[in-house]
Amino acid sequence: MTEETVYSTFIGTANHGFGQHAQEEIRRLFEAGTRFSHLVPSEIFLFMVPAGRQEATQRLLDREPMFLRHMQPVDAELEWDGTVEALGGFAAQKRELELQAGTKFAVQVRKTEQVGSGIAAGACKQAIDEALAGRYEAIPVVKDADVILSVFLTEDTAYVGVSKPEQNLSDWSGGAIRFRKEEGQVSRAKFKLLEAERTFGLDYSQYRSALDIGAAPGGWTSLLLERGVKVTAVDPAKLDASLLRHPQLTFLQKNAAEVRFKEQSFDLLVCDMSWSPRQMGKLIKGLLYSLQSGGTAIITLKLMHKKPFQTVRELTGDLAPELALQKAKQLFHNREELTLFFIKS
Ligand SMILES: C[S@@+](CC[C@H](N)C(=O)[O-])C[C@H]1O[C@@H](n2cnc3c(N)ncnc32)[C@H](O)[C@@H]1O
Structure with missing residues (x-):
């Protein structure tokens, strides 16, 4: 006699337009027999997996899909x-x-x-x-x-x-994590770095010195300065004038390919360039000598060609072995992009 398969049902939510990717990741986590039906096209869907509720939840938590922003059980x-x-x-x-x-x-x-x-x-x-x-x-x-x-x-x-x-x-x-917009906030991009802090369980105030590549107009830089971190911001474009006199800020108005630092100057590297992933990878790779071992890197990855899994594989390959991927996630505040959290070996 064969044992009957136990199923459990959840509602999954992804950023609008990315529901298919979340489903692909879930399908890979479970054997054949996983079923989907949409509630809100390309965003919210029901999924039924061939595992008990506890086992299924644990598997989804242990190998969290990048594009699954939220899940809720259906009892x-x-x-x-x-x-x-x-x-x-x-x-x-x-x-x-x-x-x-x-x-x-x-x-x-x-x-x-x-x-x-x-x-x-x-x-x-x-x-x-x-x-x-x-x-x-x-x-x-x-x-x-x-x-x-x-x-x-x-x-x-x-x-x-x-x-x-x-x-x-x-x-x-x-x-749908919401932050309050502050008076005089330099850019909405700040919300991405705030959300990354929660999602990856970080505390930016624990860092001493950060390199912000592609920093203008300065939302990420402003958040790190608020947390008491010394920031070196690099961008050919201008930073918001409100930041320029900050005593903890060094601003290099340059292309990041043209800057040099002392080895191991930083314990945090952040990069939010909206640029081709391969080019960005090359640029970051060339600056990794300046990040201490054990240091953290938070990088926004633009999803250019609608092949997100391959794009992540290529970037992590380009940055290995110096950077080891800890988690990749499409944040609520990400648009056509993902946010990646690495540790330097
Ligand atoms: C999306 S914006 C960054 C927003 C920023 N994180 C914030 O919070 O305000 C991307 C920035 O990357 C910069 N950028 C693009 N290529 C660059 C390069 N090669 N070197 C340095 N900055 C670059 C652009 O000038 C642009 O200001």
Whole structure:
């Protein structure tokens, strides 16, 4: 007698236009039998894999797909009549939504466009919060939850799942991490470096001296300066005037191919040039003598020819053996690009 295969179902989210790549990575992680159906074309999809929920989650966490920004389990697929009241009703009854008394829970609600604008995610969240708080004496929170209750709504179905925040890849709803724009912020690019800090578990204030290649107008440089890091910024274009007098900044208004430094001058190298990956790799390779061993490199990789996996392989090959890839991820703030985190050997 053959054992029956156990399946588990999740909702995966990628940046718009990159859902296919996330699916390709998931398909490679699991044997044949993985099935997909889209909820929002090229962005949000259901996936069913031939493994139990715990095993599947662990595999996805251990070998995190670059293009999968967020995942949420589907513990129940409920027929939904399109009303907020019904969601409160599910929360008040369904066995899948059981919580221990005192549990801090965060409800994250998303929906497809077809669910009318009359159904606000906020109102759905409130109805579920109230029902769960009443039923279990559990505590609704926004941050630092013990569990996240994810609800994804289509016109006629509510997909719900309960998971620990770390099991979703991001504790932001759909992985859409939002930073507040500051007064006088030099560039939106700053958000990429901020997000990279969280995603890769870094703390920029621990670094002493950074090299920023392709620094203008200076969003990344400004973040590193704010964290107390000494920055050498290189760019033929001008840095924002607000940065130029900073005592911790050295600005070289040059092409990065023309600069020279002392060996091991930096413990952090960042590069956000929107340029051909091969050319950028060559340029960075030529400057690696200036990065200490054990130092960190954060590099934006532009996806030029729609062959992202090959592009990553080529860049990591070009930068080896000096730089070892720790993680590559398409951040929420990345557009046609990925962000790579390396350590120098
Ligand atoms: C996307 S912008 C960088 C944005 C920056 N990270 C920020 O936060 O404001 C890319 C920059 O790379 C610079 N760049 C391109 N080729 C370069 C080279 N060979 N050497 C130095 N900088 C270069 C461009 O001049 C441009 O300012």
